[in-house]
Amino acid sequence: MNKETLTKKYTNGTITIVWKPGVCIHSGICVRGLPQVFNTSLKPWINMQQASTEQLIAQVSQCPSGALSFYHNDEQDDLTIQVDAETKLEAVPNGPLLVYGNVLIKDAYGHETRKNKVTAFCRCGHSGNKPFCDGTHKKIGFKDGIEP
Structure with missing residues (x-):
């Protein structure tokens, strides 16, 4: 599997964070926003137990590239998110x-x-x-x- 298609998932039982490293532009927003969760010097680099589900959702939603996304575990594992907004x-x-x-x-x-x-x-x-x-x-x- 190459970097462009690699997908990693991390869960806290309520939500699952999906990371696509081939899409990441390394803006650092995740690391600066929740450094206790997103720590690139550790493996795994995402430790979801260090923040609330609400904090995780808010931080992942700021990802400018879409390399980080999430879904609720009680919903279907469907990452097709429709945005109803002006482009x-x-x-x-x-x-x-x-x-x-x-x-x-x-x-x-x-x-x-x-x-x-x-x-x-x-x-x-x-x-x-x-x-x-x-x-x-x-x-x-x-x-x-x-x-x-």
Whole structure:
């Protein structure tokens, strides 16, 4: 199994957090928000017993790439989340283009991928997972020239 398709699940009995490392853009929001839960120096790096279910849901919901998601264990293991909201695009300074909402992406070969909630698209041109951002912009020092 390669990094692009790898999926890991962590549960506290009430919810299950799903982590897709191939989607992660390493924004660090999870680590900064709940460092007692998300600790990259430990294995496993997610310790769900260190926060309440409500805190976990709030933190995972802030993930800009969708690499972290969750579902309630009493619901079907279905990660297709429909967002009923206006589509919004946001250029992250020196980072990806974030698209909020339901998106259908069709590649040059006609393959379609559905993304929901937040999708991070590469703007630096160096992602190993194009058209999606994989965090390479940080490694190469990408600067977009957009002044705040």
